[in-house]
């Protein structure tokens with residue numbers, strides 16, 4: 001029997017969709033699931049694709065069905081289950097075989113898994129996959145981390161299944177060990193920021209301007225035809241237009257305002273903080289989800305303080321919809337600039353040589369944050385590869401100059417109206433602080449020196465590094 005080009009373990013929603021995608025693109029695939037009934041069920045529902053699929057009931061049978069060196073995708077819940085599955089597989093594998101974790105793993109776990117296999121005949125790929133169920137089935141964005149040799153073994157299959165942007169596949173090898181999962185983590189951090197900023201603009205329209213869900217849907221629909229064109233804006237339009245089948249009122253009005261999170265957004269912020277890279281808009285988005293979860297506390301606080309009157313108004317002569325659109329665009333630039341800055345630092349720290357234009361390229365289609373905006377980021381980083389930050393590239397500095405005034409007007413009006421806009425405001429203050437040649441940290445340095453004799457550098461370069469308050473001058 002012809003051997004499979006690749007194997008896949010874990011036939012839950014993401015795994016089965018990915019397996020069907022692999023089969024549909026003409027690759028033979030062996031599949032295995034812990035519960036064999038699931039394998040039968042999957043195989044029976046595969047229709048014409050059955051001829052590309054080898055359903056296996058035992059690990060031995062499964063491993064035997066794949067052409068060596070065997071790439072095996074493990075698509076199960078992130079965490080300990082992955083280690084258990086790897087341990088169960090290990091004794092069955094041979095020289096050069098590659099275990100591929102395609103879940104949303106923490107890249108530090110990926111590095112540890114990679115290292116554990118270092119002196120063995122096996123190797124490991126940490127593969128970030130974005131695009132949800134639909135992406136897995138018809139074309140996800142794929143971020144690969146591992147050795148170059150292992151990438152070469154899987155390149156053809158992954159290229160065949162990845163989303164395409166103008167014919168270019170949205171998959172790339174990004175570096176060693178945890179590079180792929182790290183980039184996926186930052187993708188998710190940006191995803192959180194994008195979603196939160198959209199939510200804040202929705203809040204202004206709903207609470208500050210009294211618009212209905214269907215009116216707001218139309219506004220997002222028109223923005224989707226402009227510079228904000230993206231998957232998240234597109235689904236926002238659709239979500240806002242949807243009706244609850246039970247009450248026949250807008251679906252969004254019936255959904256509880258408590259957001260979940262599985263951890264990847266939080267990891268991106270933790271890593272940014274670990275490396276000392278400001279990612280304030282992403283941090284604000286993660287914190288906003290946590291705050292949203294405190295529903296009963298928020299309700300109790302509203303009883304004490306009352307709700308704000310939310311009377312949102314922009315200065316006379318402003319074009320409201322245009323300003324909101326531009327404000328969202330400016331804030332989005334801030335969030336992406338932060339995400340890319342975190343990746344640039346991680347690349348140095350972990351020795352990955354992360355290719356920024358390539359990352360922007362493979363996010364242009366397939367993933368949750370896909371947009372034409374990412375094509376502009378690709379071009380900006382290609383034209384200015386050594387730029388310290390996205391916002392100082394020639395292309396983006398022009399966009400920032402054009403859009404930040406609107407972000408300032410919108411944020412100021414929202415703050416005066418008592419409308420919470422933490423991600424928009426963080427993006428704005430990030431910009432303001434980033435372009436401030438002389439900030440206020442001189443005072444912090446003085447305070448640190450006052451209470452702890454920490455010393456400071458001087459603007460005049462002279463060799464006196466303590467203030468006239470004496471070392472440790474604090475009195476208690």
Ligand code: 6PG
Pocket residue numbers: 104129130131132188191260261262263264265367368
């Ligand atoms: C993707 C998404 C996906 C993520 C969900 C849920 O790129 O396809 O990022 O991987 O798991 O969006 O994430 P939260 O539950 O943390 O919102």
